[in-house]
Amino acid sequence: MSYKIVALPGDGIGPEIMNGSLAILEHLSNAYNFEYELETHDFGGIAIDNYGEPLPFSTLDACKKADAILLGAVGGPKWTDPNNRPEQGLLGIRKALGLFANIRPTTVTKGTSHLSPIKEERVVGTDFVLVRELTGGIYFGEPKKLNDNDALDSLTYTRKEIERIAKVAFDLAQKRQQKLTSVDKENVLSSSKLWRNVINDVAQSYPDVEVNHLLVDACAMHLITNPSQFDVIVTENLFGDILSDESSVIPGSLGLSPSASFSEQGPRLYEPIHGSAPDIANQDKANPFGMLLSVAMCLRESLNEETAANHLETVIYQLIKEGKTTRDLNGNYNTSEIFNFVKENL
Ligand code: IPM
Ligand code: MG
Numbered sequence: 001m002s003y004k005i006v007a008l009p010g011d012g013i014g015p016e017i018m019n020g021s022l023a024i025l026e027h028l029s030n031a032y033n034f035e036y037e038l039e040t041h042d043f044g045g046i047a048i049d050n051y052g053e054p055l056p057f058s059t060l061d062a063c064k065k066a067d068a069i070l071l072g073a074v075g076g077p078k079w080t081d082p083n084n085r086p087e088q089g090l091l092g093i094r095k096a097l098g099l100f101a102n103i104r105p106t107t108v109t110k111g112t113s114h115l116s117p118i119k120e121e122r123v124v125g126t127d128f129v130l131v132r133e134l135t136g137g138i139y140f141g142e143p144k145k146l147n148d149n150d151a152l153d154s155l156t157y158t159r160k161e162i163e164r165i166a167k168v169a170f171d172l173a174q175k176r177q178q179k180l181t182s183v184d185k186e187n188v189l190s191s192s193k194l195w196r197n198v199i200n201d202v203a204q205s206y207p208d209v210e211v212n213h214l215l216v217d218a219c220a221m222h223l224i225t226n227p228s229q230f231d232v233i234v235t236e237n238l239f240g241d242i243l244s245d246e247s248s249v250i251p252g253s254l255g256l257s258p259s260a261s262f263s264e265q266g267p268r269l270y271e272p273i274h275g276s277a278p279d280i281a282n283q284d285k286a287n288p289f290g291m292l293l294s295v296a297m298c299l300r301e302s303l304n305e306e307t308a309a310n311h312l313e314t315v316i317y318q319l320i321k322e323g324k325t326t327r328d329l330n331g332n333y334n335t336s337e338i339f340n341f342v343k344e345n346l
Helices: 014-032 045-051 057-065 086-096 159-175 190-203 216-225 237-248 289-301 306-321 335-345
Strands: 002-010 035-040 068-073 101-107 127-133 179-184 210-215 232-235 258-262 268-272
Touching: 002 014, 002 045, 002 057, 014 035, 014 068, 014 289, 014 306, 014 335, 045 086, 057 086, 068 289, 101 159, 101 237, 127 159, 127 237, 159 179, 159 190, 159 232, 179 190, 179 216, 179 237, 190 210, 210 216, 216 232, 216 237, 232 237, 258 289, 268 289, 289 306, 306 335
Parallel strands: 002 035, 002 068, 068 268, 127 232, 179 210, 179 232
Antiparallel strands: 101 127, 101 258, 258 268
16 A cells, blocks of 8 residues: 655755655655655745745645645745735644644653753653644634734634544543643633533543643643643643643753644644744754654554654654754754664664
């Protein structure tokens, strides 16, 4: 069976981390004997330059026909038109493909805890997954309004939207340590009151999973003071955006964290959680591990290549342990050198 993979390198450091990662994917496909067809498409700022819009029809069409999508990063100071921003492509593709569930793991592996900005003894053993609702909430709620004197964003959620993300999170917790933390702002927001009710309703079907509710401000604090207490965290779109950036630096660098987004059926999208880092683009400085770990997630979840995924992850964590990292992780190496290390060690 041959898989269809669509690569969307995007902007800034996106193309550099994508190209090297695709070479690693090719290397693995030879070693592990699996086949795929690859198409690369413009997305984000580069698509605005070439097509006038961040998510051209041809790009979306290719994504719809794919088994998996690999995304680098989008955005940059070059694209300033508030009505035509690269980020709108990101929201557009999430909505068009129904990618409602965004999975963002945070792991502090043995031997890498010294890289954390938090005291080592606090982060040791940290291993949790943040499940972020990705197609609802204030990102998409209508009405929206912006003029010189007032602005409006709407935070809306339906029971159905909360139920389906809750099920993803409970299913995941069941396979892990059976601990689910639901994060909301139930003391203030109506959408959060509904959120908490629905989580409690869904919990009835998962008696083996222990559920805790945390207010988002408290959760932000617990992530710093005691991150190892978490197993699965589930939260709405905007809280998930913020908490996942916070989580991602616990292992030492935003450049390390991968993510996967999926719909009820259809292709999954894999991307590092960092942005396009235009300040270091084309300087061979970007940390490629977030992209490579996203490729590992893709291998495991969309290509059923669990062994290749494990192999790639093991190599990456070994390199980090040995200090073979980019500058953001206190290393001395360039992006291209890291890719070479990965290849040699595979
Ligand atoms: C992310 C990003 C996006 C988001 C931006 C670029 C629109 O921060 O994927 O976390 O807010 O979802
Ligand atoms: Mg974000």
